[in-house]
Amino acid sequence: MSEQEQEQSDKQKYEFRKVIEELKGYSGSGTQLVSIYVPEDKQLSDVVAHVTQEHSEASNIKSKDTRTAVQDALTSIKDRLRYYDNPPENGMVLFSGAIDTGGGRTDMVTKSLESPPDPIESFRYHCDSEFLTEPLEEMLADKGLFGLVVLDRREANVGWLKGKRVEAVKSASSLVPGKQRKGGQSAQRFARLRLEAIDNFYQEVAGMANELFVPERHEMDGVLVGGPSPTKDEFLDGDYLHHELQDMVLGKFDVAYTDESGLYDLVDAAEEVLAEHEMLQDKQVMEEFFKQLHDGEKATYGFDQTRKNLNMGAVEQLLISEDLRKDVVAYTCENSHDEFELVDANASTGDHDCTRCTATVPAEEGKREDAIDHLMELADQRGTETVFISTDFEKGEQLLNAFGGVAGLLRYSTGV
Ligand SMILES: [Zn+2]
The missing domain is CATH 3.30.420.60 (eRF1 domain 2)
Incomplete structure (x- = not known):
């Protein structure tokens, strides 16, 4: 695998992990969350036929709420399948269902994940109170x-x-x-x-x-x-x-x-x-980071500093904690100052006071993005390698807790 392909796949894995984490957080009040695993060589017309069959069998479900929920989920999946002529490389997974949002309310969620890292081996139809994510999680586990x-x-x-x-x-x-x-x-x-x-x-x-x-x-x-x-x-x-x-x-x-x-x-x-x-590679990279931090000049950490160095093209390796769950909100004040604020994923934000001119930018003008997506995008443009660091060892945990989950090894000392 070339370095570029490796990075592409790291990024894809990260995207998958995010969706899986989200899906794992959902549950249905009844057996009403549908997961469908489609191998690459499966005819989509067969999948549609299977879904149609399940839809008609669902009419036997006694609970009216569950019956409606399952049928809605299946209709949603059928709609989604219309976008495809054939399954993509390695197949695809479809998730749909009415999830509990508390207080007896539900929300309809439909997601599809295309081209997982490993081929999907067999067709699976799964209807439960939770989405079936384990087969995908196994694919994302570090490979050796x-x-x-x-x-x-x-x-x-x-x-x-x-x-x-x-x-x-x-x-x-x-x-x-x-x-x-x-x-x-x-x-x-x-x-x-x-x-x-x-x-x-x-x-x-x-x-x-x-x-x-x-x-x-x-x-x-x-x-x-x-x-x-x-x-x-x-x-x-x-x-x-x-x-x-x-x-x-x-x-x-x-x-x-x-x-x-x-x-x-x-x-x-x-x-x-x-x-x-x-964890060998993660450990080696973190050793080097600490060495540079104490005795060298080629370490940077924290979102702002690392971002600045990234922008200058000075970062050789971007180190991101696997457990970082942050959004970045970009504000541009009336004097065209661009500033970024790091917030917990999905947390609400208030107005932003520009640190350079004190102009206030209303909260709704902030442009929100996943922090890792934001950094990886910059890294891609600057030819920087991104390394995801596990938190299962001490220095990896420190990256998350003491350094804000973001750091970098520099190509040269920048003084930033
Ligand atoms: Zn300003």
């Missing part, structure tokens, strides 16, 4: 690609961990004889044959892993190896794996089973290492 190997002396499985999904790909079982030798065999000869068989099996397992992982090694984030001791140790110490894969081994883990279920156990056992790995 890890090679998995579990083995003992009897069997082995290799597969992938893609994001949160484990995929078993290949397995092998060995002909390694048990520890009991047959009568008439010399103990020495038996031991030698057994070691040979073990060695052969390790080679076979490594061959299987190499074949699967080596072509993908530049896309991979690491390799995890699991099994009982001493098998996994012998396997790793013996350098059976391709040397580039060997260098990517993030750790070895005790796992009791080496069938397919062992791959899942391996991922569980490696949980901490995986979490650590996921």
Whole structure:
């Protein structure tokens, strides 16, 4: 993925996250919120037929309120589908329903999300008191690609961990004889044959892993190896794996089973290492930020300062807290001074007093925008890379709480 594509997809992910968060906040008083997942290869005429069918079945719903709500939601979705000839790349998700707004009132909400980061695998029609957002959330979870190997002396499985999904790909079982030798065999000869068989099996397992992982090694984030001791140790110490894969081994883990279920156990056992790995880039960036803050001149923080530096084209990396939920309101006073005010998302605002000439700009003249959209737009125009920083580690939390959720690493010192 090119840097530009990466940024495009970060931005898209952010947009998706915002919509999902909004949808998750809604509930219906009855089973009346409809979510429809449409794969790319689904005929939209089939989707319309399905929705029409559900609409007619909804006439059997006893509660009049729920019945009306479901039918309205389905009509809304049908209307929305008219805008499309075919599902977009990776498919689309439609949400519609009458949500509770308190005091027995409802509000009709209809949203569609196109082209999610991963393809939608199968058609899903879901009607509940909440919208179905989990499949989309899983797609948005930070992605990693890890090679998995579990083995003992009897069997082995290799597969992938893609994001949160484990995929078993290949397995092998060995002909390694048990520890009991047959009568008439010399103990020495038996031991030698057994070691040979073990060695052969390790080679076979490594061959299987190499074949699967080596072509993908530049896309991979690491390799995890699991099994009982001493098998996994012998396997790793013996350098059976391709040397580039060997260098990517993030750790070895005790796992009791080496069938397919062992791959899942391996991922569980490696949980901490995986979490650590996921935050590696975030941590490195924040380390650099603090270093520049204390000993250098190439750090900026806070919305106003960072924005100024961005505007000058001086920001190399824009750091935004993943949990920042702010709007920016832009005011232009009668003397053409442009000023920005950062407010909580969806919070109401009062009149703005220009800090440069004290002219007052009435609240309704403020132009409101999501703060992250605003900053990313500027970053795009100036060739600045945007990095979203998780709040799941101390310095990431500090970015949100102590630095206003926005900071930047500068290309050069600006004195701003
Ligand atoms: Zn002014």
